[in-house]
Amino acid sequence: MSGLPPRLAALLSLLAGDPQADRAVPPTGFTATLTLLTAAAMTFLAVFALALSLATGRLADRWADELANTATLRISAPAEQMAAQTRTALEVLGQTPGIASARPLEDAEEAALLEPWFGPGLPLDALPIPRLIEITETGEGYDAAGLRARLQAEVPGAMLDDHTRWREPLVAAAGRVRLLGWTALLLIAGSMAAMITLAAQSALAANAQVIRVLRLIGARDTYIARAFVRRFTLRTLMGAAIGMVLGALALVLLPDAGDAGGFLTGLGPQGAEWLWLPLLPLLAAATAFAATRAAALRTLERQA
Amino acid sequence: MKPGDTFGIRTRQQTKGLAVIELSEVAYSYGGGALFSSLSLALAPGSFHFLTGPSGSGKTTLMKLLYADLRPTSGEAWLFDQPVSAMGREEVTLARRRIGVVHQDVAFLDHLSLAENIGLPLTVSGRGAEAAQYVPDLLAWVGLSHRAEARPPELSGGERQRAALARAVIGAPDVVLADEPTGNVDWAMSQRLLTLLIELNRMGTAVLVATHDLNLIRQSKAQGVVARTLRLKEGQLMAAGAEL
Ligand SMILES: Nc1ncnc2c1ncn2[C@@H]1O[C@H](COP(=O)(O)OP(=O)(O)OP(=O)(O)O)[C@@H](O)[C@H]1O
Ligand SMILES: [Mg+2]
Numbered sequence: 001m002s003g004l005p006p007r008l009a010a011l012l013s014l015l016a017g018d019p020q021a022d023r024a025v026p027p028t029g030f031t032a033t034l035t036l037l038t039a040a041a042m043t044f045l046a047v048f049a050l051a052l053s054l055a056t057g058r059l060a061d062r063w064a065d066e067l068a069n070t071a072t073l074r075i076s077a078p079a080e081q082m083a084a085q086t087r088t089a090l091e092v093l094g095q096t097p098g099i100a101s102a103r104p105l106e107d108a109e110e111a112a113l114l115e116p117w118f119g120p121g122l123p124l125d126a127l128p129i130p131r132l133i134e135i136t137e138t139g140e141g142y143d144a145a146g147l148r149a150r151l152q153a154e155v156p157g158a159m160l161d162d163h164t165r166w167r168e169p170l171v172a173a174a175g176r177v178r179l180l181g182w183t184a185l186l187l188i189a190g191s192m193a194a195m196i197t198l199a200a201q202s203a204l205a206a207n208a209q210v211i212r213v214l215r216l217i218g219a220r221d222t223y224i225a226r227a228f229v230r231r232f233t234l235r236t237l238m239g240a241a242i243g244m245v246l247g248a249l250a251l252v253l254l255p256d257a258g259d260a261g262g263f264l265t266g267l268g269p270q271g272a273e274w275l276w277l278p279l280l281p282l283l284a285a286a287t288a289f290a291a292t293r294a295a296a297l298r299t300l301e302r303q304a
Numbered sequence: 305m306k307p308g309d310t311f312g313i314r315t316r317q318q319t320k321g322l323a324v325i326e327l328s329e330v331a332y333s334y335g336g337g338a339l340f341s342s343l344s345l346a347l348a349p350g351s352f353h354f355l356t357g358p359s360g361s362g363k364t365t366l367m368k369l370l371y372a373d374l375r376p377t378s379g380e381a382w383l384f385d386q387p388v389s390a391m392g393r394e395e396v397t398l399a400r401r402r403i404g405v406v407h408q409d410v411a412f413l414d415h416l417s418l419a420e421n422i423g424l425p426l427t428v429s430g431r432g433a434e435a436a437q438y439v440p441d442l443l444a445w446v447g448l449s450h451r452a453e454a455r456p457p458e459l460s461g462g463e464r465q466r467a468a469l470a471r472a473v474i475g476a477p478d479v480v481l482a483d484e485p486t487g488n489v490d491w492a493m494s495q496r497l498l499t500l501l502i503e504l505n506r507m508g509t510a511v512l513v514a515t516h517d518l519n520l521i522r523q524s525k526a527q528g529v530v531a532r533t534l535r536l537k538e539g540q541l542m543a544a545g546a547e548l
Contacts, residue, residue, distance in 0.1 A: 024428065032421035073465045216373070217471070218401035219428035220394060 022227035024053040024214060029200040032235050039239030042192040043280050046185055047247025050276055053181030055267045056085055060174035073133040077157035086131050089155045098142030099159050105132045193291040225296035236288035240281035248277055308518040323512050324349050325370050329498050332380035339365055340539045349512045352529050354521050355514040356544060357493050357536030363407050363514040367481050372396045396404050401429050404472030406482035412456035412466050418467055419452040425475045442470040445500060469497055479510045485515055494520060
C-alpha cells in the first residue's frame with residue numbers, strides 16, 4: 001500500500017482493520033439503516049448524473065469533431081467560366097486566415113459522391129455538375145460571414161456550405177449539460193456528507209454515556225471515533241454498492257430504440273466508461289469516512 | 305509513618321516524586337458553597353489508604369479529583385508528577401490507564417458481555433490479546449465465572465461491584481481507587497475482594513478504598529496491611545483514630 005496517498009491508506013486500513021474495534025459502541029440500528037438507505041439512494045442518483053455527464057461529453061466531442069474540417073464550397077457556373085471561377089475561389093480561400101487547405105474534388109471523387117443518387121457511369125462532362133472544393137479549417141476556424149461576402153463579389157457562382165455549423169450551439173449546450181451533470185454529482189456528494197454527518201452526530205449524542213465510560217477506562221478520542229467512523233463508512237460502502245448496481249441495471253435495461261432514439265438510448269456508459277461506476281461507492285465511502293471522522297472528533301472535543 | 309505517606313502535612317516540594325497521585329491545597333465546589341477549601345493528600349507508591357466519612361462529606365468527589373474526572377477550582381492535582389491543570393484530555397486519558405477505578409455508580413457497557421467489559425481497559429489500550437489471558441482468572445477470583453457471558457443489566461448489585469473491581473485491576477495499574485467496593489456484597493466476598501486489593505498492594509500498587517465498613521478496615525489490619533485511615537468531615541481530612 002506504499003504508493004497510496006495517506007488518507008486513502010488510512011481508509012483502507014480502517015476497513016480491513018480489527019472488526020472487534022467497533023464493538024465498543026452499541027449497534028446503532030436506526031441511524032445505520034438510514035445511512036445505508038441514504039447511500040443507496042444517493043449513489044443511484046449519482047449513476048445517472050455520471051451517465052449524463054459521460055453521454056453529453058461523448059456527444060459534444062463527436063459533434064465538435066464533425067464541426068472541424070468540414071466545409072464545402074460549391075461552384076455552379078457556366079462551363080466556360082468554371083475553370084476561372086475555381087481558380088479565383090482557390091485564391092480567395094488561400095488568402096483567408098483560418099483555412100488550412102482547400103482542394104477541388106477530382107471528377108472521380110465527385111462521381112463517387114453522386115453515384116448513390118444517379119447510378120454508375122455518370123457522364124460528368126456532359127452535365128452541369130457543380131465543382132466542389134473541400135475546405136479544411138485550422139483549429140481557430142475562419143470568419144464565415146466575411147468569406148461569404150468576399151466570395152459573392154469575386155466568385156459569383158460560389159456557394160459556401162458550412163453545413164455542420166448549425167450544431168455549434170448544440171455543442172455548447174452539450175457542454176453545459178455535462179457541466180450540470182458534474183455539478184449534480186458534487187451536490188449529491190455534499191448532501192450525502194451532510195446526511196451522514198447528521199446521522200453520525202445523532203449516534204454520538206445517543207451514546208454519550210458509552211463514551212463517558214470508555215473515557216474513564218482510558219480510551220482515546222481516536223479509538224472512540226474509529227468505532228463510529230468504521231461503522232458509518234462500511235454502511236455507506238454497502239449502501240452505495242447496492243445503489244450503484246441498481247443504477248447500472250437501470251441503464252442496461254433502458255429500452256433500445258436503435259438509431260431513432262439517438263441521445264436518449266445512448267445514455268448508458270460505453271465500453272471503458274463503465275469502469276467509472278465502481279468509483280462511486282469508493283468515493284461515497286471516502287466521503288462518509290471524512291464526514292464521520294470530522295463529526296466524531298468535533299463532538300468528542302465538545303463532550304470533554 | 306512511611307515516607308511520603310502523608311496527607312496535608314508536607315509541602316509539594318517535599319513530596320515531589322514520592323507520590324503517584326497528589327492533591328495540593330485543592331479547593332472544590334459544585335457551584336454552591338465550597339465542598340473543600342484547602343485539601344492536601346499524597347498517595348505514595350505502594351501505600352494503602354482507607355477513606356471514611358459521613359455520607360455527603362465528599363468522598364466520591366475527592367476520588368474524582370484524584371483521577372481527574374473533576375478539576376480543582378483552585379490548588380493543584382498531580383497525576384504521576386504532572387500537574388492536571390496543564391494536562392490535555394489526551395494526557396489525562398493516558399494517565400487513567402495507570403489508574404484502576406471502582407466507581408460508586410458502576411458504569412458498564414450494557415451491550416457487551418461481562419467478560420468483555422472486564423477486559424475493556426486492555427482492549428481500548430491496544431492490549432486486547434492480554435485480556436483473553438487475564439479475564440478468566442479474575443472472573444474466577446471474584447466468583448463470576450458462571451456469569452461471564454451475562455450482560456451487565458442482568459447482574460445483581462453485588463455482582464456488578466465485584467465485576468467493577470475486576471475491571472479496575474485488570475490493567476495492573478499503579479493506583480487503585482475503589483469507591484465503596486464492598487457496599488453490596490456479603491462478608492465472605494468482601495474479604496475476598498479485600499484480599500485481591502492487599503495482594504496488588506504487596507506487588508507495589510497504591511490503593512485507596514472509600515468505605516463505611518469499619519470491619520473491612522479491621523480485617524485489613526488482621527491481614528498485616530499497614531494501612532492509613534483518613535476521615536473526611538466538613539471539608540477536612542484527618543487521621544482516623546479512636547473508633548477503630
Ligand atoms: N454533580 C453534583 N452536583 C452538585 N452537587 C453534587 C454533585 N455530586 C455530589 N454533590 C454534592 O457534593 C457533596 C459530596 O458528595 P459526594 O458524592 O462526594 O459524597 P460522599 O462522601 O461520596 O457520599 P456517600 O458516602 O453517600 O457516597 C454532597 O452534598 C452532594 O450532594
Ligand atoms: Mg460516595
